[in-house]
Amino acid sequence: MPVDADPILEFARERGIQVIEDAAEAIGLDYKDRPCGSLGEMSIVSFYPNKHVTTGEGGMVLTDDDELATLCRGFRDHCFQAKKRFFHERIGWNFRMTNLQAAVGLAQLERLDESVTLKRAMGARYTKGLEGCATLQLPLAETAYAKNVYWVYGVVLRDECPLDAAAVMPKLGENKIGSRPFFYPMHKQPVFHDMGLFRDESHPNAERLAERGFYVPGGLTLTEEEIDRVAEVLRGVLES
Structure with missing residues (x-):
């Protein structure tokens, strides 16, 4: 589910701050009447295998700003210059997507609405099987601004x-x-401690989610019978 973005966008606009939207997990999701990925000056989406659209790995940067788009295309391709190919004014990388990956992604993009419909049905099935379990907090089906x-x-x-x-x-x-834990909080990451960041900080909500949250199977090929079994086993573990 997306954050309630309008207050953030208004706060940033009043102060001249550019917003970079992390829409990595929001392909096919709308915020009010706008697709996620279209809210900031720039946004990113992920094409990791468990996303609604995948190319195996990789992702995409989205922007309406021609100058930013040109910069991103340069960084993706070694920052080659248009008129002097092996002449570099900036450091770039080889982040180019192959034609085969792009073809896989485009084929899935054509089926995005179908995938979203299926995922919502799977979510409703899980909720039906797990609701009433007193020790579980389940995901919201919708909010005032998103489904x-x-x-x-x-x-x-x-x-x-x-x-x-x-x-x-x-x-x-x-x-x-199978299952997967929630992400580990940034303020608990040793790499940031080594950089002098987040030391001696406590963020109880993030810590609680990392300790008590996890994901159950959710692949698009999961059957109703398999979802029901996951729910039954999970309830059994918690109620035993």
Whole structure:
């Protein structure tokens, strides 16, 4: 689900701040009447394998600004100059997508509406199977400004649950059910501590989500029977 973006955009606009939108997990998702990925001066989307549109790896930068678009195309392709190919005024990289990857992505883009419809049905099926489980917090189906496309189906163990994600996930694995933890908080990352950032900081909400949240299977080929089994096993783990 997207953040409520309008207050952020208004805050930035009043102060002359450019907004870069992280829409990595929001392909096919709308914020009010606008597609996610169109809200800031620039945005990024991800084509990692578990996204609604995938090219195996990689992603895309979106912008309406011609100058920024030219810069990004340069960084993607070694910053070659148009008139002097091997002459460089900036450092660039080889981030070019192959034609084969692009073809795979375009074919999936044509089926995006179908994929979103299927993902929403899968999310509703999971919710039906897990609702009423007192120790689970389930994802919202919609808010006042967006309707969930269930890029993944994430659950959070409530504080009254004696288990955390690290205890529940192996039990799912014993039943041949894969799962994935939530992202680890930035302020807990050693690489940033080595840079002198976030030291001695505490962010309880982020820490709680990392400790008590995880994702259940959500691939587009998952059947209703498989979803029902995941829900049944998870309930059994939590209610035993």
